[in-house]
Structure formats: C-alpha cells, structure tokens
Amino acid sequence: MTFTRRSFATTMLAGAAMIPAMARAQDGQPPRINITGTIEAMPIAVPAFIDEGGAGDLARNLASVVSSDLDGTGFFRTIAQNAYISRIQGFDGAISYEDWRTINARVLVVGAVSASGDRITVKFRAYDVSNGQQLEGAAMQFAGTRAGWRRMAHKVADVVYSKITGEGGYFDSRVVYVSESGPKNARLKRLAVMDYDGANVQYLTDSSSIVLAPRFSPSGDRLLYTSYETGFPRITLMNMSNLSRQTLAEQPGTMTFAPRFSPDGSSVVFSLERGGNTDIYKMNLSSGQTQQLTNAPSIETAPCYSPDGSRIVFESDRTGGSQIYIMGAGGGEGQRISGGAGRNSTPVWSPRGDLIAFTKQHQGRFHIGVMRTDGSEERLLTSSFLDEGPTWAPNGRVIMFTRETEGGGGQASLWSVDITGRNLKQIPTEGAASDPAWSPLLP
Amino acid sequence: MSFMPKALLLLASLGLAACQNPDRYGSGDGGAGGPGGAGGSGYIDTNGLGDPSDPRSIAYFNQTVGDRVLFLVDQSTVSDQGRQILNGQANWLNQNPGYAIIIEGHADEQGTREYNLALGARRAASVQQYLLSQGVAGTRMRTISYGKERPIEVCSTESCYSKNRRAVTVLSVGAGS
Numbered sequence: 001m002t003f004t005r006r007s008f009a010t011t012m013l014a015g016a017a018m019i020p021a022m023a024r025a026q027d028g029q030p031p032r033i034n035i036t037g038t039i040e041a042m043p044i045a046v047p048a049f050i051d052e053g054g055a056g057d058l059a060r061n062l063a064s065v066v067s068s069d070l071d072g073t074g075f076f077r078t079i080a081q082n083a084y085i086s087r088i089q090g091f092d093g094a095i096s097y098e099d100w101r102t103i104n105a106r107v108l109v110v111g112a113v114s115a116s117g118d119r120i121t122v123k124f125r126a127y128d129v130s131n132g133q134q135l136e137g138a139a140m141q142f143a144g145t146r147a148g149w150r151r152m153a154h155k156v157a158d159v160v161y162s163k164i165t166g167e168g169g170y171f172d173s174r175v176v177y178v179s180e181s182g183p184k185n186a187r188l189k190r191l192a193v194m195d196y197d198g199a200n201v202q203y204l205t206d207s208s209s210i211v212l213a214p215r216f217s218p219s220g221d222r223l224l225y226t227s228y229e230t231g232f233p234r235i236t237l238m239n240m241s242n243l244s245r246q247t248l249a250e251q252p253g254t255m256t257f258a259p260r261f262s263p264d265g266s267s268v269v270f271s272l273e274r275g276g277n278t279d280i281y282k283m284n285l286s287s288g289q290t291q292q293l294t295n296a297p298s299i300e301t302a303p304c305y306s307p308d309g310s311r312i313v314f315e316s317d318r319t320g321g322s323q324i325y326i327m328g329a330g331g332g333e334g335q336r337i338s339g340g341a342g343r344n345s346t347p348v349w350s351p352r353g354d355l356i357a358f359t360k361q362h363q364g365r366f367h368i369g370v371m372r373t374d375g376s377e378e379r380l381l382t383s384s385f386l387d388e389g390p391t392w393a394p395n396g397r398v399i400m401f402t403r404e405t406e407g408g409g410g411q412a413s414l415w416s417v418d419i420t421g422r423n424l425k426q427i428p429t430e431g432a433a434s435d436p437a438w439s440p441l442l443p
Numbered sequence: 444m445s446f447m448p449k450a451l452l453l454l455a456s457l458g459l460a461a462c463q464n465p466d467r468y469g470s471g472d473g474g475a476g477g478p479g480g481a482g483g484s485g486y487i488d489t490n491g492l493g494d495p496s497d498p499r500s501i502a503y504f505n506q507t508v509g510d511r512v513l514f515l516v517d518q519s520t521v522s523d524q525g526r527q528i529l530n531g532q533a534n535w536l537n538q539n540p541g542y543a544i545i546i547e548g549h550a551d552e553q554g555t556r557e558y559n560l561a562l563g564a565r566r567a568a569s570v571q572q573y574l575l576s577q578g579v580a581g582t583r584m585r586t587i588s589y590g591k592e593r594p595i596e597v598c599s600t601e602s603c604y605s606k607n608r609r610a611v612t613v614l615s616v617g618a619g620s
Contacts, residue, residue, distance in 0.1 A: 184597040210592055212556060232587055233560065255564055255588060258557045271561065273588070276519070276568020278561040299561040315558070321517070322558055345555045359555050385599070388555045404552075408597035435556070
C-alpha cells in the first residue's frame with residue numbers, strides 16, 4: 001500500500017480563522033498536553049468524516065478509529081457525537097467555533113473521504129477551538145486502497161497526537177505476537193501480526209511447531225523468532241513480503257534463541273547454548289559470519305542493541321539471579337546497571353535511547369518496569385502473577401507486554417501501559433496471545 | 444545419526460512410517476508428558492512400549508528405572524536422588540546399546556521465556572554430563588530445552604512446579620550410528 005501525502009492547509013481558510021483568533025488572543029496558548037505532569041484528558045470533537053462521494057460507512061468508521069486511537073492514549077476524551085451543536089457542512093466551510101466551545105471541545109478534527117472503485121482519498125484538518133484557528137501543520141491528505149482505510153485513520157490520529165503532545169505518533173504501526181490455543185500442558189502457538197490496536201489479524205505460521213518471541217526488523221520488512229520446526233530451538237528469519245523463512249546459525253548440538261536485529265538491520269544478536277552454557281553471539285546476515293560477544297559460564301541472554309548500535313543491554317545470572325548489564329557492541333563482560341531487589345531480566349532499549357524496559361521478578365510477583373540506562377530511577381509500571389517481555393511503541397511512550405494468569409486455566413494476553421504507569425489496558429485479541437513485538441512506525 | 448521420538452519409533456516399528464525431521468513437541472507425550480503426565484496419550488500404542496516387566500522394554504525404562512530427574516528452583520545440579528536414577532539409566536543404556544536418547548530440559552513457569560530456555564538447557568546438559576561420566580557414549584545423547592513451554596503439571600503452586608523442573612530422558616533408535 002502506498003500513500004501520497006501533502007500538506008494542503010495553509011493557503012485555505014485564512015480569512016475565516018483570523019477574526020476569532022484575534023478576538024481571543026488573550027487565551028493565546030495552543031492546545032497542548034504536557035504529558036510529564038498530571039493529566040486531565042483533553043476534550044476533543046471528531047465528527048463523522050464528510051462523504052465527498054462513494055465513501056459509505058467509511059465516513060463514520062474513519063472518525064471512529066481516530067477517536068479510538070486518541071481516547072486510547074488516556075490523554076484525550078472524545079465528546080459524544082450527540083452533544084455536537086454544529087454539523088460540518090463541507091470540508092472547506094467555515095467553522096462555528098462558538099458551537100464547539102459551548103460543548104467544551106479544545107480540538108476539532110474535520111475529515112473528508114471520497115472513494116472511486118478501490119481507491120479512496122482521505123483528508124483532514126484539526127482546529128484549535130479555543131483560539132479559533134487551524135492547528136498549524138495538522139492537515140494532510142492520503143490516497144490509497146480501500147483496504148488501507150484504517151491506516152489512514154491511524155495517520156490522522158498520529159498527526160493530531162503529535163501536534164498536541166509534542167511526541168512522535170505510534171498508531172500507524174503493527175504488532176507481531178504469538179497466538180496461543182490449547183491447554184497449558186500442550187499449548188499450540190503460531191505467529192500472528194495485527195494493527196497496534198488488535199485489528200486486522202493475519203496469521204503467519206501454522207501451529208505445527210512451537211514459535212517464540214518474534215521481533216521486527218528496523219524497517220518492518222522481516223521478522224526474527226525462535227522456532228522448533230527443525231525439532232530443536234533455532235532462530236528463524238521470515239520475509240514479511242512473501243512469508244518465506246530460513247533457519248539461521250544452525251550448528252549441530254547447539255540451541256539458538258532470543259534474537260534481535262541490529263539497528264541497521266544488517267546483523268542479528270542472539271543467544272547460543274552449547275553444552276548447557278548460554279552466551280551472546282552476533283551474526284552478520286549477508287556473510288553468515290558469527291562472532292561470540294560474551295564468554296562466561298553463566299547464562300547470558302536477552303540481548304538488545306541501543307538505538308545507535310553502539311551498545312548492547314542483556315541479562316546475566318553471573319551473580320545468582322538474573323540482572324541487567326550493558327556492554328559495548330563488540331562484546332565483553334559488561335557493566336551491571338540493575339540494582340535493588342529481585343531478579344531483573346529481558347531488558348529492551350527504548351527507541352528514544354533514554355530508558356530500558358525490563359521484567360522484574362520479586363517476592364512471587366512479576367512487574368514491567370523502566371530504568372534509565374545507568375540503572376537509576378527504576379520505576380515499576382505493573383504488577384501481576386506473571387508480566388513479562390516488554391516491547392516499545394515506536395515513540396518510546398507506551399510499552400506492550402505479556403500477562404499470564406495463574407493456575408491450570410491460566411491464559412496469556414497482551415497489555416499496554418504508558419511509561420508513567422498510567423493507562424494500563426488489555427489489547428483485544430481473538431484468543432490467548434503472548435510475546436508481542438511492536439513494529440516501527442509504518443512509512 | 445538419527446534421533447526419533449518414541450511415538451515415531453513405535454510407528455516405525457509397526458512398519459507404518461519413518462521421518463527424518465520429527466516434530467519434537469507434537470510427540471511430547473513420550474517425553475514431556477510421559478507416564479503419569481496429564482491425561483496420558485491418546486495415540487501411542489502402549490503395547491509398543493513393551494511389557495513393563497521386561498527389563499529390556501521402554502516401559503521398564505520409563506517406569507522402573509525412571510526417565511526423569513527433578514531440580515530445585517533455578518538449579519541445575521543433580522541431586523543425590525537424581526544421581527541414583529541416572530545411575531540406573533546409565534546401566535540400562537549400557538546394557539541396551541541399540542538406543543540413543545534425547546534429554547529434554549524443562550523449567551517451571553516462574554521465570555521469563557528466555558531465561559527458562561537457557562535454564563532447561565543447563566538441566567539437560569547436567570544430566571548429559573552425568574550419564575557421560577557413567578560411560579554412556581556422547582554420540583548416543585542429544586539435548587533439547589523446552590523452557591517453560593511444556594509443563595506436565597498445570598497448577599501454579601510448588602507442588603506442580605517441583606514436577607515441572609525436570610530433565611526427561613527419551614529413548615529413540617539409532618544409537619551412535
């Protein structure tokens with residue numbers, strides 16, 4: 001799917017916006033959420049998009065996905081459609097700001113959609129209601145196939161979210177995960193991929209072999225995961241365009257697992273077990289050349305590169321329970337960063353580079369936490385019988401993870417939480433699900 | 444060298460099928476499930492395990508010699524009791540050279556997926572090392588870890604966890620060939 005996008009906003013609408021803007025100049029501030037402070041959800045209005053021909057249900061559905069994306073962050077609250085006083089008559093029509101102020105909307109999103117055969121065109125503008133003007137830069141147009149309509153809605157929401165929070169967007173992204181079925185002692189697992197919000201599920205493998213912990217390549221075009229397809233755990237590389245797959249790092253008598261791409265996508269860092277001892281290795285994907293990065297009798301696993309590729313964070317049980325260490329990308333012993341109580345494992349570097357998400361196990365409970373890269377300011381975001389395996393949204397703001405319930409009927413599900421610990425929620429999936437991995441923001 | 448899980452061994456011995464690339468977990472009843480595993484197995488011809496009173500039978504190995512050893516939390520050291528079982532396994536294997544083994548290492552659910560895979564491998568290797576020290580040829584042995592993927596007991600208490608922290612010796616054909 002391809003999108004053409006262009007900013008078309010600045011030349012239109014200038015006359016209509018000027019007078020109200022000046023009249024309320026003392027308000028001054030554009031709508032802005034400072035997401036480091038205490039947050040009161042910002043009320044917004046997202047009327048059904050205008051049908052400019054052949055759009056049908058899309059006009060309403062687009063608005064509904066935009067609302068759902070924004071509401072889902074916990075930073076916004078969409079005002080119910082039946083409270084709206086004004087109807088949006090046309091995409092270029094004047095905005096009756098007073099009507100939107102009356103219902104307390106801070107931001108108004110106006111969209112339009114037209115369809116011709118399988119092609120649809122979506123455009124939108126967002127308005128700063130208080131100041132009676134268009135939100136600068138919050139306007140865009142997309143064209144693509146009808147099947148890609150949800151992506152267009154996600155892109156609209158990403159622009160609005162970015163403008164108001166100052167953070168990068170993350171709605172137009174996918175999540176690969178393991179879909180689970182069957183009883184706990186004979187679980188069937190297969191790879192699946194979905195939109196970040198659980199829609200558009202596509203299965204990538206059947207459930208004839210155990211598959212674990214998929215990871216996206218930095219451009220989202222390939223996956224790495226651990227598969228038992230050969231009879232033994234092996235790293236597998238899948239091409240997303242045709243779902244072809246190949247086994248990597250095949251060395252008889254060894255087990256390979258916990259793979260992740262380097263930030264440039266050219267190599268893989270992973271764990272290799274030989275004779276009961278697990279160390280971290282790196283493999284160049286074009287040459288197949290393998291290099292050992294750690295050499296210790298303890299378990300070294302769950303490696304993850306820093307976004308600039310210069311360092312690798314990993315876990316090791318060299319002092320007893322698992323703790324988190326950082327080494328240079330060339331390998332070495334590493335420097336321990338995790339302190340405090342319990343066992344700390346599965347470190348994952350934030351795409352922003354500032355934080356490391358991890359799994360903590362302490363006093364019979366599991367937690368997802370974040371810490372700075374020097375181990376300071378550890379903050380636990382969740383607590384349950386079993387939470388594990390964090391993955392970062394492309395903007396480094398939200399973490400998704402696996403939560404498994406207790407006992408014989410225990411089931412895994414996917415959850416997300418903001419890095420402040422707010423907005424914990426379950427991601428809807430068809431059945432049980434585990435091991436999520438977030439894609440980069442789609443192009 | 445060929446390693447085959449028990450279910451396939453049985454099929455092969457019945458002249459039905461053979462497979463070069465067996466699906467290890469699909470046949471998990473022979474290893475991960477094993478005797479006493481939840482629900483037993485629906486499709487293995489139990490007669491194919493042989494007469495449990497015949498000391499040369501697979502059934503005898505599984506039930507009387509003992510096909511598994513258990514471990515403490517996060518540990519991979521074989522206990523005294525475990526060593527007794529492994530002594531029996533080594534004797535049996537030395538007397539029955541026609542079999543190879545796959546040692547399956549497992550962990551309970553208290554731990555992350557990656558760590559438990561590594562821990563299961565450590566447990567399997569620890570059994571392999573001990574059997575090696577008791578004269579079982581390295582060429583007859585192979586290890587695999589299932590981490591926490593294949594518990595035999597499903598409750599979330601120590602009574603189940605203690606049975607899930609295990610290494611299971613699964614017999615197969617093709618010893619050292």
